[in-house]
Amino acid sequence: MDLIERIAEVESQCLRAIEGSRTEGELALVDNRYLSKKGALSELLKALKDVPPEQRPKVGARANEAKTKLEALIGTRREGFQSRALEEKLNSERIDVTLPARKTPAGSLHPVTLVISETTAIFRRLGFELSEGPEIDTEFHCFDALNIPPDHPARDMQDTFYLPREVKENVVLRTQTSTVQIRTMLAKKTPPVRILSPGAVFRSDYDMTHSPMFHQIEGLYVDRNVSFAELKGCLLFFAKEMFGPDAKIRLRPSFFPFVEPGAEVDVWFKNRANPEGGQKEGQWLEILGAGMVHPEVFRAVGFDPAKVSGFAFGMGVERIAMLKYGIPDLRLLFENDVRFLRQFAGS
Ligand code: DAH
Numbered sequence: 001m002d003l004i005e006r007i008a009e010v011e012s013q014c015l016r017a018i019e020g021s022r023t024e025g026e027l028a029l030v031d032n033r034y035l036s037k038k039g040a041l042s043e044l045l046k047a048l049k050d051v052p053p054e055q056r057p058k059v060g061a062r063a064n065e066a067k068t069k070l071e072a073l074i075g076t077r078r079e080g081f082q083s084r085a086l087e088e089k090l091n092s093e094r095i096d097v098t099l100p101a102r103k104t105p106a107g108s109l110h111p112v113t114l115v116i117s118e119t120t121a122i123f124r125r126l127g128f129e130l131s132e133g134p135e136i137d138t139e140f141h142c143f144d145a146l147n148i149p150p151d152h153p154a155r156d157m158q159d160t161f162y163l164p165r166e167v168k169e170n171v172v173l174r175t176q177t178s179t180v181q182i183r184t185m186l187a188k189k190t191p192p193v194r195i196l197s198p199g200a201v202f203r204s205d206y207d208m209t210h211s212p213m214f215h216q217i218e219g220l221y222v223d224r225n226v227s228f229a230e231l232k233g234c235l236l237f238f239a240k241e242m243f244g245p246d247a248k249i250r251l252r253p254s255f256f257p258f259v260e261p262g263a264e265v266d267v268w269f270k271n272r273a274n275p276e277g278g279q280k281e282g283q284w285l286e287i288l289g290a291g292m293v294h295p296e297v298f299r300a301v302g303f304d305p306a307k308v309s310g311f312a313f314g315m316g317v318e319r320i321a322m323l324k325y326g327i328p329d330l331r332l333l334f335e336n337d338v339r340f341l342r343q344f345a346g347s
Pocket of ligand 1: 259
């Protein structure tokens with residue numbers, strides 16, 4: 001068999017192998033077996049040196065023809081495999097837009113947020129504006145200007161988180177939102193001032209009813225001739241709006257350095273549950289501190305206590321939330337267990 005015939009034979013073997021290949025991988029093997037440098041066709045052409053020189057061009061041309069033809073066939077078949085694979089991939093990855101969507105669960109407001117927004121809404125109707133202050137503040141705003149002298153127990157290292165002296169001296173995490181009374185009066189310079197100030201406060205304390213971070217809402221009303229009766233009226237309105245129309249309030253004399261006279265205010269309402277134990281309906285529970293702004297406080301901010309008067313009050317937000325919703329342990333409010341939090345959806 002001469003070389004040309006053998007070329008034709010390899011060519012037809014390769015043709016059948018191409019047609020018989022079922023995958024791109026199999027086709028690559030065929031390509032390798034017949035057309036690579038060590039493939040069947042190249043092996044055949046090693047015999048070219050034994051062919052008489054005048055016949056060599058003819059044999060060479062025949063070999064090239066076979067190679068070109070087979071390479072073209074392989075190329076076409078490979079493209080066929082590739083486009084089929086792509087089509088399969090596209091089909092398998094198609095998104096069915098008619099499938100029902102995955103639900104995104106809606107969140108709900110935290111009870112602390114609920115109490116803050118409800119309280120601010122109530123006092124807005126009485127003309128109070130929102131005024132916020134920083135959580136890190138000076139001892140001046142937190143204590144001195146509020147008539148709390150340096151040896152007052154409220155400044156005790158036990159209660160107050162101080163910033164390290166190396167960082168900044170006389171700077172604390174505020175222990176009360178009363179700081180905003182001072183900041184607002186200093187900024188406004190002259191009455192009237194009628195503000196409500198919710199926010200986080202910090203004390204070194206932790207148990208069933210205390211958390212190192214909690215929230216207060218401070219109220220302040222300063223003008224000419226503001227009376228204690230107005231304070232009572234204001235707080236009674238708040239209590240009824242917050243705890244229901246049957247709510248009553250009771251004022252007990254008490255001491256806070258920045259008010260004179262000062263009072264602790266209790267509320268009575270048909271409570272759902274009593275965090276202090278039992279389920280007694282209608283019980284007096286303390287909700288806030290209040291009083292008439294102390295002359296020393298006015299002096300500290302440059303107001304003339306002979307000309308102006310005012311009242312202030314401060315309440316613990318978590319305490320109000322516990323009373324209103326019957327939450328027995330303060331810590332539940334900060335554990336962020338969704339089973340607990342979900343109960344307030346829609347409140
Ligand atoms: N700042 C007080 C506290 O943290 C609460 C308070 C009491 C605020 C009486 C007042 C007030 O404005 O008049 O315990």
